Amino acid sequence: MSELLDIFSTPFMQRALIAAVLVGITAPAIGIYLVQRRQSLMGDGIGHVAMTGVGLGFLLSASPIWTATAVAIVGSVAMELIRWYGKTRGDIALAMLFYGGMAGGVLLINLAPTGSNANLSSYLFGSLSTVSSQDVTAIVVLAAFVVLVTMGLRRQLFAVSQDEEFARVTGLPVRLLNLLVAVTAAVTVTVAMRVVGLLLVSALMVVPVAAAQQISRSFTVTFVLAVAIGTTVTLGGTVTSYQYDVPPGATIVLLAIGVFIVLTLLATPLARRRSRAKASPELPSETVRAPDAAKV
Amino acid sequence: MQRSVSQSDAVISLSAATATLGSRPVLRGVDLAVQRGEVVALLGANGSGKSTAVRSVIGQVPLTGGSVELFGTPLRRFRQWARVGYVPQRTTAAGGVPATIREVVSSGRLSRARLGLLSRADRAAVNRAIDLVGLTDRAKDSVSALSGGQHQRVLIARALACEPELLIMDEPLAGVDLASQEILAATLREQVAAGVSVLLVLHELGPLRPLIDRTVVLRDGLVVHDGPPPAGGLLPGHDAHHLTKEDCHPDAVHAAAAGVPTGLLG
Structure with a gap:
């Protein structure tokens, strides 16, 4: 217990925990739309592109979090444009973007006077001790944007991610909303970069959502559960990482996968009970109801 | 102002429409109008261009x-989407995250609740739409747990949620069991009785036959x-052998005779 209090009284751990909670909320909040659009790996691609931004930050002696945000946004918009226009060789173009982004990051950081691959590694896999107070300010601002978009526009984003063609006929600005999802995903990547690391960001966007949907039937419940799971594993992972001196990103992701496995094992008996409960009234009512409804 | 009365009465007016998919011409000069209150079925074999025609009407x-x-406004300037209910082919509407019937149907109300805030009236309209297709007691179920026919009913409820004046449906009967077909026919009958205009792509008229005012048959774009719908079971255009000269646009006969390669009909 005293050890736990010790965690909360250390300034760098306070910063790390604030960042962790915000990552736990934002990553699944945008991730759910990516999963719904079957673009689960988009976060991974943005993470690769953001490496160039980190390198650029070191080279220009600017805050890597803002340069990474800028480059990640440019990259995500490019990916969205490729999705619209590059129907034929879209995968090749995306591969170029991913690997170009990664190579650019390594090259730039080695050119920078203060940079080395060791610096890069803390951005790739996350690091608690390096979360500065400027980082926390940036993370709070960016996370606020992500929360505003993913919750404020949830009905619009749900419609666009569920059925783009239908959404267009409801008069929604589909392209604008798609771009907004891409930009928000890019912003989330940089929010999560310090704690989880660029290479594991995508896991936190996808795994809590995948875990939540094992036991939920509605979008709203999946959303709430995914954010709850995300927050739990980022906090748990951060504390574990501090106590056992292991990298936070890896700990958080393995915890999330653990939750996924547990919920998947729970889901099968749950679904069986639901279908059993339904099965008895279901069959007769379905056939009886049909002509009734036809008369209405 | 310059438009004649008959034209301004058309809710859909497609004139001399041409479209290509890739480099292949799919529509080769299609004229299609739906008057207010009319129910028009668009028929034709696979690859005849009927789906493309419908999807060009909504700008897809x-x-x-x-x-x-x-509604007399060029598509580019058309903004009153709340007047249009669209039912796409079922395959286009499947997300990777669970969603309940009510959640999916609610998204059809967005054309009226632009900011995404559903008022009490909006929620009532959503419930009414779900009720119209007979799925009220399943409103909280995940759409992925539904049969093909029930899923189709959800998509129709979603289109009805905005209380449209015009319904555009792309193959609403495809993969739909008989019980659901009857419910769909009843739902549609009610909408037509309320004055809604309908354009629907069909493979066969089936239980909707009594509702159809006019059929338009496409062949090779x-x-x-x-x-008027054909009296017998025969659908013109579905089988080249059944085509008579009277059924055909002269260009089509000429095109067919010239053997225009479409790569669609084998």
């Missing part, structure tokens, strides 16, 4: 020539028949 497929008007 860009036209390479000709024009589309909705051209209209080959435009008139």
Whole structure:
């Protein structure tokens, strides 16, 4: 217990925990739309592109979090444009973007006077001790944007991610909303970069959502559960990482996968009970109801 | 102002429409109008261009020539989407995250609740739409747990949630069991009775036959028949052997005779 209090009284751990909670909320909040659009790996691609931004930050002696945000946004918009226009060789173009982004990051950081691959590694896999107070300010601002978009526009984003063609006929600005999802995903990547690391960001966007949907039937419940799971594993992972001196990103992701496995094992008996409960009234009512409804 | 009365009465007006998919011409000069209160079925074999024609009406497929008007307004300037209910082919509407029937149907209300805030009246309209297709007691179920026919009913409820004046449906009966077909027919009958205009793509008239005012048959991207639904079981255009000269647009006969390669009909 005293050890736990010790965690909360250390300034760098306070910063790390604030960042962790915000990552736990934002990553699944945008991730759910990516999963719904079957673009689960988009976060991974943005993470690769953001490496160039980190390198650029070191080279220009600017805050890597803002340069990474800028480059990640440019990259995500490019990916969205490729999705619209590059129907034929879209995968090749995306591969170029991913690997170009990664190579650019390594090259730039080695050119920078203060940079080395060791610096890069803390951005790739996350690091608690390096979360500065400027980082926390940036993370709070960016996370606020992500929360505003993913919750404020949830009905619009749900419609666009569920059925783009239908959404267009409801008069929604589909392209604008798609771009907004891409930009928000890019912003989330940089929010999560310090704690989880660029290479594991995508896991936190996808795994809590995948875990939540094992036991939920509605979008709203999946959303709430995914954010709850995300927050739990980022906090748990951060504390574990501090106590056992292991990298936070890896700990958080393995915890999330653990939750996924547990919920998947729970889901099968749950679904069986639901279908059993339904099965008895279901069959007769379905056939009886049909002509009734036809008369209405 | 310059438009004649008959034209301004058309809720859909597609004129001399041409469209290509890739480099292949799919529409080769299609004229199609739906008057207010009319129920028009668009028929034709696979690859005849009927789906493309419908999707060009809603702007999903860009036209390479000709024009589309909705309610007398050119499509490019059309903004009153709350007047249109659209039912896409079932395959396009499946997300990777669970969603309940009510959640999916609610998204159909967005054309009226632009900011995404559903008022009490909006929620009532959503419930009414779910009730119309007979799924009220399943509103909280995940759409992925539904049969093909029930899923189709959800998509129709979603289109009805905005209380449209015009319904556009792409193959609403495809993969739908008989019980659901009857419910769909009843739902549609009620809408038509309330004055809703309908354009629907069909493979066969089936239980909807009594509702149809006019059939338009496409073949190789051209209209080959435009008139009352055929009396017998025969659908013009579905089988080349059944086509008579009267059924056909002269160009189509000529095109067929010339053997225009479409790569669609084998």
